[in-house]
Amino acid sequence: MRVIPHPSPNRDARMGGAALDMVILHYTGMETGEAALARLVDPSAAVSAHYLVEEDGRVFRLVDEAERAWHAGVSYWQGREVLNHHSIGIEIVNPGHEFGYRPFPEAQIAALLALLADIAARHAIRRDLYIGHSDVAPDRKTDPGELFPWEQLAAAGFGIVPEGESAVLADAGDIPADQLAACWHQLAEIGYRIDANDPYGKPADIVAAFQRHWRRGGVTGQIDRGTAAAIASVRDQIIRLKEAS
Numbered sequence: 001m002r003v004i005p006h007p008s009p010n011r012d013a014r015m016g017g018a019a020l021d022m023v024i025l026h027y028t029g030m031e032t033g034e035a036a037l038a039r040l041v042d043p044s045a046a047v048s049a050h051y052l053v054e055e056d057g058r059v060f061r062l063v064d065e066a067e068r069a070w071h072a073g074v075s076y077w078q079g080r081e082v083l084n085h086h087s088i089g090i091e092i093v094n095p096g097h098e099f100g101y102r103p104f105p106e107a108q109i110a111a112l113l114a115l116l117a118d119i120a121a122r123h124a125i126r127r128d129l130y131i132g133h134s135d136v137a138p139d140r141k142t143d144p145g146e147l148f149p150w151e152q153l154a155a156a157g158f159g160i161v162p163e164g165e166s167a168v169l170a171d172a173g174d175i176p177a178d179q180l181a182a183c184w185h186q187l188a189e190i191g192y193r194i195d196a197n198d199p200y201g202k203p204a205d206i207v208a209a210f211q212r213h214w215r216r217g218g219v220t221g222q223i224d225r226g227t228a229a230a231i232a233s234v235r236d237q238i239i240r241l242k243e244a245s
C-alpha cells in the first residue's frame with residue numbers, strides 16, 4: 001500500500017524484549033487533519049503515532065514500527081502498563097467529541113483496513129488486541145469513540161464484537177444487583193484495570209469505555225442487561241483466543 005513519509009521526532013526506542021503485539025486506535029480530536037499532522041511532528045507537543053489516516057484515505061507514516069511512538073500515555077490493558085512499548089498507534093482523523101464528532105468516511109476505513117492487513121502481515125497480533133485508546137485510558141480518553149465501526153474491522157479479522165441476539169444485546173433493562181460483581185470480574189478479564197483506588201478510571205468511565213467499543217448504541221456508563229450480555233460474550237471470546245494462542 002502507498003504510505004506517505006512524514007517523520008516525527010517524537011519517538012524513542014522500544015523497551016528491550018517488549019513484544020509488539022497490539023494495535024491501539026485513536027481519533028485525532030482536532031479541527032483538521034493538517035493541524036493534527038503538524039502537532040504530531042511538533043517536538044514541543046511530545047506526541048506522535050506510527051500512522052495517521054486521513055478522511056480521504058491517505059496514510060502517513062510518522063514513526064517506524066521498530067521504534068516507540070508516543071500515543072497511548074498512561075495506559076493499562078490485560079496486566080500490562082506503558083503500552084507504547086507493545087503497540088502500534090494509529091491516529092484516525094476526526095474532529096472528535098470536542099470539535100464536531102462525525103462518522104468516519106468509507107474511504108478512510110478502507111485505507112485503515114488495508115493498513116491493518118499490512119501490519120498483520122508483519123506482526124503476530126492476536127485478534128482481540130486491536131483496541132481503542134479509551135479502553136486503555138478510560139479516565140482520560142474517549143477515542144476513537146462510539147461512531148467508530150468496530151464491526152467492519154471485526155468482519156475483516158481485526159478485533160472482536162459481541163456475539164448474541166441483537167435484541168438481547170440492546171436490552172437496556174436493569175440487571176439484578178447481585179450480578180454486578182460478576183460483570184466487574186469479567187471486565188477485568190477482558191483487560192480493563194478494575195481498582196477503586198487507581199488512576200485509570202472510575203467505574204462509570206470503564207463501563208462507558210466498554211460501551212464505546214462493544215455496545216455502541218448505548219453509552220450510558222451503567223451496566224444494563226445488554227451491556228452485561230456483551231461483557232460476557234467479549235470475555236468468553238478473549239478467554240478462548242488466549243487459550244488458543
Ligand SMILES: [Zn+2]
Binds near residue numbers: 025026071141143
Ligand atoms: Zn488517543
